[in-house]
Amino acid sequence: MFQSTRQRLALWYTGITAVFLLLFAASFYWYVQATLIERVDDTLGHVVEVVERSLVVDESLLDPQQARHSLEASFRDDPSTLEDDHIDLEWFGPQGELIWSTVPGGIPAPLLTDGSLHTARINPGYWLRQFTEPLLAGDTPLGYLRVSHPWFEVSKPTRQLIWDLSLWGVASLACVGSIGWVLSGLAMQPVRHSYQQLKQFTADASHELRSPLASIQTTVQVALADPQLEADTRQRWQVVERLSLRLGRLVDDLLFLARQDSGMAPFQPRCCAVDALLLQVVEELQGLAHRKGIRLSLEIADPSQLAPADPFGLWGDEDLLARLLTNLLENALLHTPVDGQVQVRLEQRLKAGSPDLLIQVRDTGTGIPPQALPHVFDRFYRVDPARSGDPDRVAGSGLGLAIVKSIAEQHQGQVKVESTLGKGSTFQVILPQRQTELCTPENL
Incomplete structure (x- = not known):
């Protein structure tokens, strides 16, 4: 940046x-x-x-x-x-x-x-x-x-004047470019220092908030375990539990992004079976989709025509990839109304002789306004429900898609989005399959 x-x-x-x-x-x-x-x-x-x-x-x-x-x-x-x-x-x-x-x-x-x-x-x-x-x-x-x-x-x-002016102009621009690079670096130092302090504060604050949040959640669980708890009081404790869980998720996201920015987040690559990982994530979120009345389906393209022995093997961090997939699917479920559909597709592509994995998540939600598409991966950016045409739309924390983009870039991949207002959105995650020679069936 x-x-x-x-x-x-x-x-x-x-x-x-x-x-x-x-x-x-x-x-x-x-x-x-x-x-x-x-x-x-x-x-x-x-x-x-x-x-x-x-x-x-x-x-x-x-x-x-x-x-x-x-x-x-x-x-x-x-x-x-x-x-x-x-x-x-x-x-x-x-x-x-x-x-x-x-x-x-x-x-x-x-x-x-x-x-x-x-x-x-x-x-x-x-x-x-x-x-x-x-x-x-x-x-x-x-x-x-x-x-x-x-x-x-x-x-x-x-003609001689044109030649002299051209040489003088090129030399002057080279000097100005070098001086501008040095001056811009000096100008960015205070901003960089302030940003580093802000990241450190975010990381420290997120880390310190985890302990009291864990205590609150423990207290709430103990209170809800009381069989003699009145219905009205139980409902209030359930609200506290739900809010504490949401706050805990926000703190975890903030801490994750702060560690990513500072380079402190551990990156432990190994050979991952993306198809198996996607099956696990879809299975875990089927309960959420069922409660919301949304049909969640998964399609894995037939890899029989592709050469690699393990077409869906990827050299990467399995925990980070699981978080990427979870955030992407949760975002689709969050913005899809009742009786809607969320379709997940995994396929391998050969692009310019180099294989990569394409993960596509398509929903039938309210869609994203065109003016908001360039900002959906920005941190804390949330589409205004009034602009989306759905005043009852539930808004997230604005960090889920930012984490998706961060993890994809950490794996030298990219994230794209296409959306039609009122019809739904399609998110695509493209992950290049580098070091595929390490992904053998014995390593999975």
């Missing part, structure tokens, strides 16, 4: 930190990319401005072909500077035809005259940032000037 709580706390620490790191990394990436794009755009704008200032076109040269030679000479005054800056220039005519370019044959990208700044894809993996400016000689259009800058000036730093 504490280990799973500690894990959840550490995961919450790491998850919340991951969200903040993701938001920070996304914001930082967007800021860096926007800054790089802005720098490229400023460079393109500056180049266009410099080129426009350097152009000298005689207005008498109205022939675009003559203007082209003038412009070409201006471009080639200092071409090395443009090559060092990785910038290419193109001049297009008024109709969009390529007149001159620093790239032989021109850049294979459409001329966009409606927007000055845009990003063009030349081929897969190669992009250009382009700036297009119309050229005018007075009111005479000479065409368009397009300046191109490689996009890798933006993409290369941003």
Whole structure:
């Protein structure tokens, strides 16, 4: 319980930190990319401005072909500077035809005259940032000037940034996860200490209550043994006896769970015949079922098709298994009305090549509300009779099913429940048959 709580706390620490790191990394990436794009755009704008200032076109040269030679000479005054800056220039005519370019044959990208700044894809993996400016000689259009800058000036730093942010984020999450694990352990220490004290108190209180309860039960039995006891007084003593027995059962359950939690409960595994054990438990509870008018039946599946010599042998603690079966059947009898049925079935299954025993207890009781199903194995949890639709429903102590789950888990098994309100419930106990080689007929 504490280990799973500690894990959840550490995961919450790491998850919340991951969200903040993701938001920070996304914001930082967007800021860096926007800054790089802005720098490229400023460079393109500056180049266009410099080129426009350097152009000298005689207005008498109205022939675009003559203007082209003038412009070409201006471009080639200092071409090395443009090559060092990785910038290419193109001049297009008024109709969009390529007149001159620093790239032989021109850049294979459409001329966009409606927007000055845009990003063009030349081929897969190669992009250009382009700036297009119309050229005018007075009111005479000479065409368009397009300046191109490689996009890798933006993409290369941003890819490296993504790689760096990913490594930094993973390292940060690993550190946060480790720190969260340590901090959650420190935070759980006071809770663990308080829980240990509570378990110790429960165990001590349960143990100390057993002696006075035994004295009360002895006194009640002596009083009831008096043949001259009046009927009214005898009835009152019987009520005291019934309540003392119920209280004694509650104390035993509390002591059992406290010892289970602290690891003090003895676990003495040996080879157990579950079918014989189930027959004994059903026989013991037949009297209770008869008094309540409930038909209690047992079915043991035919194991003839299964390989093991003893298909119902289980390596476990026989006393604990008997308590598991008793609690499960008593719970079914407790919540089944008169003229109801409780059906018990035992079978062996082969699941993924590994055998296990399935114990199924099905009753025709009032059922369990869907919202209560996840909590039926919690300690002291009892379904509200008003919610179950049966105001006369008898409620137990809320520890029987918790003990069933504890014993099943101690045998590496599990407990499941299915229920339909108003029709009944089905409890399933699955016990894996480990160390079956020790369960031979001679050991039973």
